[in-house]
Amino acid sequence: MARTATSKAIERLQQQASAVRLAAEAYDNEVVRACAVAAADTIQAIADKRERDEPILELAANASDTELREARLHQAVRRGLDVYLPICREDHTGMPNLLLRSALFSAANHADEAVSEETIASQGDTSITLTGFRLTGYDKRVFAACLDHYRQMCPLSAPQEFQWIRISYWQFAKALDVEPGPNVFKAVRTSLIRLNAAHLRLRIRRRDIPLPRLIEVAFDDGHDATSGKSQVKGADMIAFRILDTMANLFGPQQWTAVSKSALHDFSGLPAWLASFYSTHAKPYPLQVSDLWRYSGVVCDLREFRRRLKTALEKLQGEDIPAAIRVAGYELQGTVITVHLKRWET
CATH class of the missing domain: 1.10.10 (Arc Repressor Mutant, subunit A)
Structure with missing residues (x-):
């Protein structure tokens, strides 16, 4: 994933601050020197603020695993070409506030109802538009189970790469803290299809956030697309990936570690x-x-x-x-x- 224009602008501001501070040392006039130093401090303050507002913290490609883990306690992080979601305790799942403070994963039961460019009610200076199927609280649980796989040292997928996570239906049911069975496998499959079909347009604090899809998914199972009959077994496989654009929703104070009890109980x-x-x-x-x-x-x-x-x-x-x-x-x-x-x- 290429560096963002914002990141490059921050770097330029930091370079300008250093240049102005260096130039200040050449002035003999104390007043002029003090004004130049103040100007450098102002430029640096602007750079620092923009860096805090940037959702993805950039580390050097040779940053240590310890440095990476510490940075991921606060926000999404890019090290080299790899982008990682924040980490939290094992009994919690990190999820974007934008989605949890909205009607995207609604408390209503209207699954499989298709919508186009529908505005989703959300809190604060945010905007969400959905094209696809309306989502429910069950879809939130399934999405959280997918996010959990990026908890440790697994980076998000870049669009041009084919990094997929493979998991059986039986394993997915256990991740949802439910007893595996045909009805659960069918519900998981249907939910993943809804999540895969969800195309969102997002805007946070007057800034557009790119997010093509919540998730991309493929199946290797016994579902008969012609008849619609499902012969899915627990050993059948699901392949999914979450693209690195998702990291744009995990900036500082933009995500929450949600307890498993809130998600599953x-x-x-x-x-x-x-x-x-x-x-x-x-x-x-x-x-x-x-x-x-x-x-x-x-x-x-x-x-x-x-x-x-x-x-x-x-x-x-x-x-x-x-x-x-x-x-x-x-x-x-x-x-x-x-x-x-x-x-x-």
């Missing part, structure tokens, strides 16, 4: 809420109507309020892991403020 609105609030670090008031849009739930606003209270109460159970447990919530008129247990420490 719930469905519907509770599952969506668990992921959504995982991406935030403190309580804040939010319009109920905004949550309604972001969640993608198909019902009127009054019914959503009822479902929202039921879902939040379900997430308050003592058996709910502390990482996603709701400590309480305040519903005042049209505004709700949710408090998580982990925010109390």
Whole structure:
């Protein structure tokens, strides 16, 4: 993957700052020298800010594995030609905030409904447009299981290369924490097809983000495309890859380590809420109507309020892991403020 224009611009700014600072040393006039040094500091500050905003941190091609691992604790990283996603604890999956704070993986059950250039409700200064099939919470689980394979030292795939991850249906079912069986294999296959067909146009903070597809997938199984009958077995294979453009969604503070309990222990609105609030670090008031849009739930606003209270109460159970447990919530008129247990420490 070639270096981005932004990365080259940052390097030029850094070179200019060094040049101005070097030139400042040639001035005998103390005032002029101080002004030149101040100008160099300003240019360097601009470069530093742009570097912080750049989603993919560039390391030298000969950077050590230790340097790479430390950098990946914060964001996506490029070392040489290889691009890596961030790393997190084994019982968590790193996922982009943009997707979790939107109706892309909605709490509604409308799988296999095709859309074209549909605007997806999302939080903040972001824009998502989907062409393909509408996605659900189950698709989020399947997508997370695919992202998990890039946790360690496996780089994302470059478009011109053919780096595929191969996994059996049985292994995929175990990754989803479900018992393998024909119905599960069929659901996994169907979900991967939906994810493969999802074409997104993304814009974050007035900047377009290239992302041709969420995932590319191929099958080596017993599915009969002519009759539509599926004879998929647990030993049959799935091949998938996630392209290095995905790294553009994993910049500093643009991704969240989501606990496996948030991904696998719930469905519907509770599952969506668990992921959504995982991406935030403190309580804040939010319009109920905004949550309604972001969640993608198909019902009127009054019914959503009822479902929202039921879902939040379900997430308050003592058996709910502390990482996603709701400590309480305040519903005042049209505004709700949710408090998580982990925010109390």
